[in-house]
Amino acid sequence: MTMLRLKRAYDPPLEDDGFRILVDGIWPRGMKREQIQIDLWLKDVAPSDELRRWFGHDPGRWGAFKERYHGDLASKGDLIALISEKISSGDVTLVFGAKDEKFNNAVALKEYLLRED
Structure with missing residues (x-):
């Protein structure tokens, strides 16, 4: 079964992270590309x-953030389709830079992606 994970x-x-997608608009502070080892950076x-x-x-x-962000995501069908395509072909990890692991855009994005299935 394909897994969709979140990771700072x-x-x-x-190794079991699978395809790693950075889903922040800003590069994580102090991190080098080699350290993060992402396969794709979807700033948009x-x-x-x-x-x-x-x-x-x-x-x-x-709650209000998720509602507004999900509304924005509805207009980004090409990016959602790209992520969904990666998920259908194997494990995917959404990578984010926020300190807060419960309240961040990657959590909201994962909820949106799972709702879309």
Whole structure:
């Protein structure tokens, strides 16, 4: 069964991560490309700078953030299709830079992708 995982960019890559996609619009601070070992950087699937700044990883804004971000993702069908295609051919790990592992765009993106199936 294919797995869709989430992992911080600062955690070491593992063999079972499968295809690694960085889903942030900003490169993770202090990290070199060799350290992250991503296969693809999808900057355009990240939330807009405006939405990202407004959210600020505030758990109180999580519901509204997801709603707005999912609305934005609905207009990015080509990127969602690309990720879905990778998932259908093997394990995929969505890589993110945020410290907060519960309230970030990768978590919201994973929920969106699983809802779309």
